[in-house]
Amino acid sequence: MDIIRQVNEMMRWVREQRASGEEIGVVPTMGYLHEGHLSLCRLSSADGGRTVVTVFVNPTQFGAGEDLARYPRDEERDLKMLRELGISAVFLPTPEEMYPPDYVTYVETGGPSQGWCGATRPTHFRGVTTVISQMFHILQPNRAYFGQKDAQQVAVLKQMVRDLKFPIQVIVGEIVREPDGLAMSSRNTYLTAEDRKAALVLFRALQLGRDLYKQGEHSGERLTKAMLRVTAAEPHVRPDYIGVVNRRCFRAVEEVSPEDLLIGAIYVGSCRLIDNLDVSPQVYPLRD
Ligand code: AMP
Numbered sequence: 001m002d003i004i005r006q007v008n009e010m011m012r013w014v015r016e017q018r019a020s021g022e023e024i025g026v027v028p029t030m031g032y033l034h035e036g037h038l039s040l041c042r043l044s045s046a047d048g049g050r051t052v053v054t055v056f057v058n059p060t061q062f063g064a065g066e067d068l069a070r071y072p073r074d075e076e077r078d079l080k081m082l083r084e085l086g087i088s089a090v091f092l093p094t095p096e097e098m099y100p101p102d103y104v105t106y107v108e109t110g111g112p113s114q115g116w117c118g119a120t121r122p123t124h125f126r127g128v129t130t131v132i133s134q135m136f137h138i139l140q141p142n143r144a145y146f147g148q149k150d151a152q153q154v155a156v157l158k159q160m161v162r163d164l165k166f167p168i169q170v171i172v173g174e175i176v177r178e179p180d181g182l183a184m185s186s187r188n189t190y191l192t193a194e195d196r197k198a199a200l201v202l203f204r205a206l207q208l209g210r211d212l213y214k215q216g217e218h219s220g221e222r223l224t225k226a227m228l229r230v231t232a233a234e235p236h237v238r239p240d241y242i243g244v245v246n247r248r249c250f251r252a253v254e255e256v257s258p259e260d261l262l263i264g265a266i267y268v269g270s271c272r273l274i275d276n277l278d279v280s281p282q283v284y285p286l287r288d
Pocket of ligand 1: 028029030031035036037039040145146147148149150173174175176177183184185186
């Protein structure tokens with residue numbers, strides 16, 4: 001497994017692979033890897049060619065006062081996990097490599113980046129689209145793999161890829177959950193035992209939304225209210241948002257249809273967690 005830290009070295013590696021006819025799949029991450037990340041790596045490996053995993057805690061997607069400084073990091077552990085998976089290369093640039101002191105260029109999408117996480121974290125998606133654009137230019141991948149866990153990020157990145165004509169197939173991996181249903185996240189390490197129990201309320205609220213839809217409740221507003229009642233009953237958490245949206249444009253829907261998404265974000269302890277659930281499972285293909 002090649003471990004590469006410099007942009008020009010990474011570009012040279014990509015040129016060599018391309019010259020020998022290899023296709024490239026990229027799995028962008030912020031490290032502190034868990035089964036969610038590894039599932040994306042396995043999807044890429046199964047598609048063949050070379051898989052490059054990027055490990056970069058991207059400063060521009062954190063707002064002032066967010067958890068950039070304390071975001072969990074363990075490079076040794078990440079590299080060990082990736083070696084065991086047979087990954088071709090890992091790209092670990094420094095912040096200075098990606099954003100030299102004179103860096104001034106940002107990529108901003110409208111549409112799906114508005115509202116929800118975009119409302120609570122106004123500069124977040126601009127940081128994501130900027131760093132992913134850089135990664136796409138450096139790595140020239142045929143395929144890029146993202147997790148459905150970050151559903152709004154998926155909508156934003158698909159929009160960016162369409163609008164900016166990146167010749168890249170975006171492939172989405174299903175949410176990987178702990179046995180009790182909590183969506184895996186590097187940020188789960190912030191949770192105390194009490195927080196950890198309380199955090200499950202988000203998944204329970206989303207599941208209730210799905211159950212009510214199945215029973216015939218198709219009003220987005222009423223489903224949202226019912227899900228909010230579940231989170232309100234857990235005193236240890238504070239909802240950021242709960243809603244039902246169209247998965248492509250991320251606008252709230254009045255009349256819910258099976259391909260829509262139930263979404264939520266909560267504050268628990270010192271942590272903000274997000275999750276989502278398909279209104280109707282297995283309706284929407286993850287590879288389009
Ligand atoms: P992160 O390191 O949190 O930026 O995540 C890197 C990639 O892994 C993103 O595409 C995430 O959506 C994806 N990811 C994170 N958690 C999960 C999960 N529980 N299941 C599936 N994918 C995930």
